[in-house]
C-alpha cells in the first residue's frame with residue numbers, strides 16, 4: 001500500500017474513532033461514561049447492600065438519580081453524610097461512584113481526599129487552599145462530571161473547605177469552567193451524637209427506627225454541624241449560604257445489622273452462612289449505651305477482622 005493511501009486510511013480510522021465516542025469508550029474509561037444512571041439499578045444495590053439506613057437510602061437515591069438525569073443543573077450536587085463510625089458512609093460513596101463510573105473509586109474522574117492524609121498540618125492551610133482549588137479546577141475542566149469525596153471532614157481544618165465555596169455556588173462559569181455537573185460528597189462523624197439521640201429516643205419509646213423521618217434529623221443536624229468546632233464545617237459559609245443540598249444522616253447500627261454484615265462477608269469469602277459463627281462474632285462486638293446496649297460502637301467496621309479468627313484462610 002502506498003504511503004499516501006495508508007495515511008488517508010489511518011486518518012479515516014482515527015477520525016471515525018474520535019467521532020464515535022461510544023466506540024472509543026469501549027476501550028478506555030470516558031468522562032461521564034454512564035450518561036444515564038439507572039435509578040432502578042442504584043435502588044436495587046442500596047436495598048440489597050446497605051443495612052439499617054432507610055433515610056440515607058431514600059435521600060441518596062433521589063438526590064443522585066435526580067441530579068444525573070437533570071441536564072440543566074444549576075449547581076453541583078453537594079451531599080454531606082453524617083453518622084457514627086462504621087455505619088456505611090464510605091460504603092455508600094463507593095456505591096454512588098460505581099453507578100456513575102465503571103471504575104468506581106478507582107476511576108480517573110473520582111477523587112478522594114482524606115483530611116488527615118492530604119491536609120495534615122494546620123500551618124499549611126493557605127497552601128492547601130490553593131492546591132485544592134487548582135486540583136478541582138483542573139479536574140472539572142477535564143471532566144465536568146467529576147466526583148470529589150472529602151473523608152474525615154471533622155478532622156479538616158475549619159476554613160479550608162470554604163476555599164471550594166465558589167465552585168459549589170450557583171455560577172454558570174468561573175474562569176470559563178462550569179462546575180454544575182460535578183458531585184461533592186463530604187463524610188464526617190460530626191452530628192453523630194445528635195443522630196444517636198434521636199434514634200435512641202425512638203428505640204426507648206418502642207417505635208421502629210424506620211419511623212424516623214428526615215425532618216426529625218435534618219435541621220438539627222445542619223445546626224449542630226455548623227456550631228461544632230470539630231466538624232470541619234465550623235461556621236462554614238457552605239452551610240451559611242445553603243450550598244449543601246442534603247445533610248444525610250446515617251443511623252447507628254444495631255445487633256441485627258451487624259449480623260447482616262457478617263453474613264455478607266461470609267458469603268463473599270465463599271463460605272456457607274454459619275449462624276453460630278454469625279452470633280458469636282456479633283456478640284464479641286461492644287454496644288452502647290452501657291445499660292441498654294442498643295447500638296454497635298464500631299458499626300460494621302471490625303466484624304470482618306473478628307471473622308478471621310474463625311477461618312484459617
Ligand SMILES: Nc1ncnc2c1ncn2[C@@H]1O[C@H](COP(=O)(O)OP(=O)(O)OP(=O)(O)O)[C@@H](O)[C@H]1O
Nearest residue numbers: 049050051084085086087088089090091261300301
Ligand atoms: N449500613 C451498612 N450496611 C452494610 N454494610 C455496612 C454498613 N455500614 C458499614 N458497612 C460495612 O462496613 C464497612 C465499613 O463501613 P464504612 O467505611 O462505610 O463506615 P463509615 O461510616 O465510613 O465509617 P467512618 O466514619 O469510621 O469512616 C463497609 O465497607 C461495609 O462493608
